[in-house]
Amino acid sequence: MPIASLTAIEVLRAGGNAVDAAVAACAVLAVVEPQSTGLGGDCFCLYAPPGGGKVVAVNGSGRSAAAASLEAIAANGTPDDISPHGVTIPGAVSGWQLLLDAHGTKGFDELLLPAIRCAEDGFPVHERVAWDWSMHEDKLRRAENKLFLPNGRAPREGDRLVQTALAGTLRAIAKRGADAFYSGPVARNMATSLRARGGFQTEEDFANGRNAAEFVEPISIRWRDL
Secondary structure, three states: OHHHHHHHHHHHHOOOOHHHHHHHHHHHHHHHOOOOOOOOOOEEEEEOOOOOOOOEEEEEOOEOOOOOOHHHHHOOOOOOOOOHHHOOEOOHHHHHHHHHHHHOOOOHHHHOHHHHHHHHHOEEOOHHHHHHHHHOHHHHHHOOOHHHOHHHOOOOOOOEEOOHHHHHHHHHHHHHOOHHHHOOHHHHHHHHHHHHOOOOOOHHHHHHHHHOOEEEOOOOOOOOOO
């Protein structure tokens, strides 16, 4: 989305580095392109530090609930495409925090402001986003996901979508960092919602997800002596 790219450019102009810009852009995408990414997703990153240093890799993939097992899941029949068993503990915010702590120059308090504005003030739904939304309208309806079906339908191109609850979550992260996402009211809300649908996720699972993201050895091969 152009607004995410512009956000990254503005962060660079304000003295931020590539990590700062990437986190700010990803946060905006979580608001304006929710069918592709979000705070409930994961984070995978390759980052080349300035000066030609070794490329840094981050694996911010989510983990399953501790109580989840093939036997426990199978006991309830074959999961469908809206099953809570397909939801892992999100790794995105953990990955963002890890990157900012190690290589960033700015904090969430500054970097999340553009995303917060988009969520609070609303944004015009892009043509492609509207198309994707319409393709999943039946799925959202079956999941009773009213947040993504304002006025009972998928948003259409040009509709202004306001996401007050998401803005509140982003503000909490801006104030307290990743801890605000993996513990307290936000984590409790996610765990409660998932368990109400038959999931195994607990608040402890979310707390353990706080430090799930990790630096890993980048995958590489030799090519033409390079």
